[in-house]
Amino acid sequence: xxxxxxxxxxxxxxxxxxxxxxxxxxxxxxxxxxxxxxxxxxxxxxxxxxxxxxxxxxxxxxxxxxxxxxxxxxxxxxxxxxxxxxxxxxxxxxxxxxxxxxxxxxxxxxxxxxxxxxxxxxxxxxxxxxxxxxxxxxxxxxxxxxxxxxxxxxxxxxxxxxxxxxxxxxxxxxxxxxxxxxxxxxxxxxxxxxxxxxxxxxxxxxxxxxxxxxxxxxxxxxxxxxxxxxxxxxxxxxxxxxxxxxxxxxxxxxxxxxxxxxxxxxxxxxxxxxxxxxxxxxxxxxxxxxxxxxxxxxxxxxxxxxxxxxxxxxxxxxxxxxxxxxxxxxxxxxxxxxxxxxxxxxxxxxxxxxxxxxxxxxxxxxxxxxxxxxxxxxxxxxxxxxxxxxxxxxxxxxxxxxxxxxxxxxxxxxxxxxxxxxxxxxxxxxxxxxxxxxxxxxxxxxxxxxxxxxxxxxxxxxxxxxxxxxxxxxxxxxxxxxxxxxxxxxxxxxxxxxxxxxxx
Numbered sequence: 235x236x237x238x239x240x241x242x243x244x245x246x247x248x249x250x251x252x253x254x255x256x257x258x259x260x261x262x263x264x265x266x267x268x269x270x271x272x273x274x275x276x277x278x279x280x281x282x283x284x285x286x287x288x289x290x291x292x293x294x295x296x297x298x299x300x301x302x303x304x305x306x307x308x309x310x311x312x313x314x315x316x317x318x319x320x321x322x323x324x325x326x327x328x329x330x331x332x333x334x335x336x337x338x339x340x341x342x343x344x345x346x347x348x349x350x351x352x353x354x355x356x357x358x359x360x361x362x363x364x365x366x367x368x369x370x371x372x373x374x375x376x377x378x379x380x381x382x383x384x385x386x387x388x389x390x391x392x393x394x395x396x397x398x399x400x401x402x403x404x405x406x407x408x409x410x411x412x413x414x415x416x417x418x419x420x421x422x423x424x425x426x427x428x429x430x431x432x433x434x435x436x437x438x439x440x441x442x443x444x445x446x447x448x449x450x451x452x453x454x455x456x457x458x459x460x461x462x463x464x465x466x467x468x469x470x471x472x473x474x475x476x477x478x479x480x481x482x483x484x485x486x487x488x489x490x491x492x493x494x495x496x497x498x499x500x501x502x503x504x505x506x507x508x509x510x511x512x513x514x515x516x517x518x519x520x521x522x523x524x525x526x527x528x529x530x531x532x533x534x535x536x537x538x539x540x541x542x543x544x545x546x547x548x549x550x551x552x553x554x555x556x557x558x559x560x561x562x563x564x565x566x567x568x569x570x571x572x573x574x575x576x577x578x579x580x581x582x583x584x585x586x587x588x589x590x591x592x593x594x595x596x597x598x599x600x601x602x603x604x605x606x607x608x609x610x611x612x613x614x615x616x617x618x619x620x621x622x623x624x625x626x627x628x629x630x631x632x633x634x635x636x637x638x639x640x641x642x643x644x645x646x647x648x649x650x651x652x653x654x655x656x657x658x659x660x661x662x663x664x665x666x667x668x669x670x671x672x673x674x675x676x677x678x679x680x681x682x683x684x685x686x687x688x689x690x691x692x693x694x695x696x697x698x699x700x701x702x703x704x705x706x707x708x709x710x711x712x713x714x715x716x717x718x719x720x721x722x723x724x725x726x727x728x729x730x731x732x733x734x735x736x737x738x
C-alpha cells in the first residue's frame with residue numbers, strides 16, 4: 235500500500251472516530267439536559283414545552299412579563315409553570331388562587347430564591363431579599379419597630395408628610411402655570427419622607443448630590459427589565475465582562491456607593507446617647523452584637539436594608555402619584571368631583587390631614603382606584619417555596635421559584651366590574667360610601683407583605699389631597715393627550731408627560 239493510501243485510510247479512521255465521539259457527546263448532553271429539566275413530580279402545574287438547555291426563554295417576553303403571564307394563564311390556567319434554563323418557575327394568577335396561597339398558606343412561599351448577582355454584591359442581606367428564617371424575622375421586626383420609633387403611625391410623621399406636601403406645592407407653584415414634567419419632583423417629595431427616617435434629614439429639591447442618587451434609582455428601574463439582567467443573574471461573573479449590561483451594573487454599584495457614603499458619615503458621627511435615625515439604631519445593634527459572628531446586625535446587612543427601605547419608600551409611592559396626576563388630567567370630571575369634596579370637607583385654607591380621609595369617600599375611592607388601575611408592582615418580588623405545598627390541586631415542591639401575579643388580582647375579570655377601566659366606583663357602595671375590596675392587594679399579602687404599606691397610604695392621601703386642594707391640573711395647550719398605557723420595568727409606570735398646574 236503506498237503512502238497516499240495509508241494517509242487517506244488514517245484520515246478516514248480519524249473522521250469516523252470523531253463522528254462517533256460527536257454522536258456520543260450529543261446523546262450524552264441531550265440526556266443530561268433531559269434529566270436536569272424533566273419534571274419529577276406528579277400534579278406539577280402545566281406549562282409550555284421547554285427547549286433543551288434554554289427552557290422557555292425564547293417564549294417569554296421579558297419586556298412585559300405581566301402581559302406574557304396573562305396570555306399564558308388563558309392557555310394553561312391560573313396555576314402554570316415554565317422553565318428558564320433548568321430552573322422551574324410557577325406563576326399564580328387570579329384572586330381565589332392568591333387568597334388561598336398568600337393568606338391561608340403564606341409561610342409555604344415565604345422564602346426568596348437565590349439570585350447570584352444580588353448575592354455577589356450583598357443585596358440578598360436586606361429585609362426584601364433575605365432568605366426566610368430567624369434572621370429575616372429579626373431584621374423585619376427590628377425595622378418595623380425602629381421606623382415606628384421614628385414616627386411611623388404617629389402624628390409626628392404625619393406632620394412631616396404634611397410639611398413635605400407644602401414644599402411640593404411650592405415647587406409646583408413656582409412653575410407659574412407653565413408646562414413641566416413632575417417626574418423627579420415626585421421622587422424628591424416621597425424620598426424626603428423616607429430619608430428623614432433613614433438618614434435623619436431631608437434634602438432640598440435642587441441638591442445635586444440628591445438628584446444624582448435619584449437618577450441612579452430611576453436608571454436602575456429602567457435598565458432592570460429585559461433579558462440582559464436575567465442573564466446577569468444566572469451568570470454573575472459577566473459583571474466583569476464588557477458589554478451593554480455594564481450600564482445596569484454601574485448604576486446599581488453607584489447607588490450602593492452613595493448609600494455607603496451616608497452610612498460611613500453616620501459611623502463617624504455616631505453618638506450612642508443620641509439616636510438620630512434608622513441607621514443610628516442599626517449601628518447600636520451592631521455594637522451590641524459585635525462579639526456574635528452569627529448576628530444579623532452587620533455592615534453588609536445595614537447597607538442592603540438601607541437600599542431596600544430607601545428605594546422602596548421612594549419609587550413605588552412616587553410612581554403612584556405620577557399615575558394620580560396623569561389620571562386627573564385624563565378624567566377632568568373625576569378631578570372636579572375631588573375638588574368639590576375637598577372644598578366641602580377641608581376648605582381652601584386648612585391643610586389636609588389623615589383624619590379627613592374618613593369623611594372623604596370619593597377622594598379615598600379615587601386614590602384606591604389609582605393604585606388598582608395603575609397596578610404599580612404587577613408581579614411583586616419572586617417567592618420561593620419554603621416547603622412542599624399544594625394549590626388548586628397542583629403540587630409545588632420545596633425550592634421552586636414562584637411569581638405571584640398581583641396584576642391578575644387587581645384586574646381579575648371575575649371580581650371587578652370594569653377591571654380594565656379607571657372606575658372609582660369600584661370602591662363605593664350605592665350610597666356613595668367607601669367600601670373595602672378583598673381583591674385590593676397592591677402591597678401583596680401574607681408574610682412578605684410590604685412593611686411600608688402604612689407609610690405609603692398616609693403619603694398618598696396627604697400628597698394627593700394637598701395638591702388637589704391647591705391646583706387644577708390641565709393638559710398643556712398644543713400638546714397631545716398623554717398616553718394612558720404603562721411602561722414596564724420592575725413596575726408599571728406612566729409614559730413621561732407634561733402638566734400645567736393652575737392655582738385654584
